[in-house]
Amino acid sequence: MSLLYKRLSLVILPAALLAVATPAPAGTAENAGKAIDETVEKTGAVMDSTKETLGEKAEQTGDYLGDAAVTAKIKAAILADPLLKVLQIHVTTTDGVVMLKGEVDSQQSIDRCTEIARSMKGVKSVDTTLLVVKGVS
Secondary structure, three states, rough: OOOHHHHHHHHHHHHHHHHHHOOOOOHHHHHHHHHHHHHHHHHHHHHHHHHHHHHHHHHHHHHHHHHHHHHHHHHHHHHHHOOOOOOOEEEEEOEEEEEEEEEEEEEEHHHHHHHHHHHOOOOEEEEEEEEEOOOOO
């Protein structure tokens, strides 16, 4: 019997060692790798989306501040222009479109105000509802 035990141990022991030493099925590691890759992709997509949203908000804020700066520059230039003797001009800027409203003393004043507005950086177009009223100064 001892010979039988020896022979069985020679067959059983290597089989047992082989079973213990065999790594986990390849599918398990592959599944874990795929899950990690998917998570990284999803995280990257969320980060890209957040970055785009923040960029859009910053751009919108920049546009608003840009419009305010354009309006201020136009108002200052109109007030500083020696050819214009008017204080009744209202200037607004929205998305680079300047609107001039009010009363002036001549068509030349309308033309000059329009020219000043068009010359400013950031102005896309100029709309005017300026009216010539005699006696305005």
